[in-house]
Amino acid sequence: MKLQPITPFEPILAARLPEGNQWIAQIKWDGVRMLSYCDGDSTELINRRGNRRTSQYPELAVQSSYFRAGSAILDGEIIALKEGKPSFHEVMRRDSLRSSSAIEAVIPQVPVIYMIFDLLYCDGEWLTGLPLSQRQQQLNERLLPHPHVQGVPSYTDPAQLYAAAVKAKLEGIVIKDIGSTYALGGKDKRWQKCKLISDLTAVAGGVTFRDGIVNALLLGLYGGDGQLHYIGHAGSGRLTAADWRELTAQVLQLAEDQMPFATIPQRAKGAFWVKPLLVFKIHYLEWNASGTLRQPVIQARVDLPPSSCRLEQRS
Known part of the structure; x- marks a missing residue:
């Protein structure tokens, strides 16, 4: 591939929710962080440690089926559900496999969803220097309907989403500064995570x-x-x-x-x-x-x- 793997931006752990109007909140999915790279010819799925996982998720191996662009790098998380809730154990039943026959056998048993929350590169241009609000706008405009792909919803009231996560017994929430740029390989308080588990x-x-x-x-x-x-x-x-x-x-x-x-x-x-x-x-x-x-x-x-x-x- 012409596009080289990058190290994604990471949130820091927060003891309490940040205050201010610049914050949006998203559910913290109990899945596998994954970036989707397409150079116009082929698609690769690569995790945050730079390991390729395209063969484990063949339903996501054609980026043009879920994102409208000639080339792009998408950031998100692959999840699998059990009893209606994200389950890390379930998604690892897919992610840990290496043989094509084992992957083919488990696909109907463990359907996955790619929850996409950021757009880093599109049609030959890096978008990491743009504020999150603009990256999200471009992402939402280009996402295509797909049975295994969803855009991650953002909410303007972190406290309300946190309360909903508590009620649903989810892993937690991620709070992001809507004006934040994307620091490749970075980790700072512009993205924060509040964990319930x-x-x-x-x-x-x-x-x-x-x-x-x-x-x-x-x-x-x-x-x-x-x-x-x-x-x-x-x-x-x-x-x-x-x-x-x-x-x-x-x-x-x-x-x-x-x-x-x-x-x-x-x-x-x-x-x-x-x-x-x-x-x-x-x-x-x-x-x-x-x-x-x-x-x-x-x-x-x-x-x-x-x-x-x-x-x-x-x-």
Whole structure:
């Protein structure tokens, strides 16, 4: 492709809603951040880490079917629904696949929607220097009706949308300065996220077994000292029996004699140490004073480097 992948703009975590008339709010979808690139000849879907995902979502592989332009870069999030709500575990059933036969088999089981919220490049021109209001206007004018694509609605009352998200038990909302430009690879307070559900990505440094099958993960995050710090164990979540069996086969190949954590975990008894290579998305209620997670829940295994699992996620 002629268009090179970019690193998208990211919101910062906010403890409270910002005040002022310049803010608009959008639902924070529990999905996979994805950019759609079309150079006029072909379309590529590339996630925020620069990994191609076009083959995983063939229904989105022709940008001209949902956006009217000769060339464009669109920013959004691919989601899958379960019981009418976005489910990260469901979308990962698509995103984690690599073989074409497996993808073809799961397409009817896990339909996806591409929720598009920004337009960065269009017909040979970069729009990142324009205010968000103008980018949104051009995006809405060019989006075409499509069964797997929607434009993300914006609301002028963040507090009202936040209350609606609470009622619906959604992940949270994103608040954006309507006059903000788009900083490639940036992250600042012009975009903010208020979460109802806290989450992070953590690496497994050990597991426990029940009847020969993994039944819990011992999780860690890397600190500034380069060491892996234990943050708790998780056995509940959205992993299926098949997921646990597959995970069991994987961890047996990653056996490690030495404990990888900086200090001995609370659940060290009966633990099976593994090389810290498997990364998971975890929902949790809050941090305990001991530095461990309260009520961690496993959402899915994710394709991220272990080095990205850092204690800074707490801020």
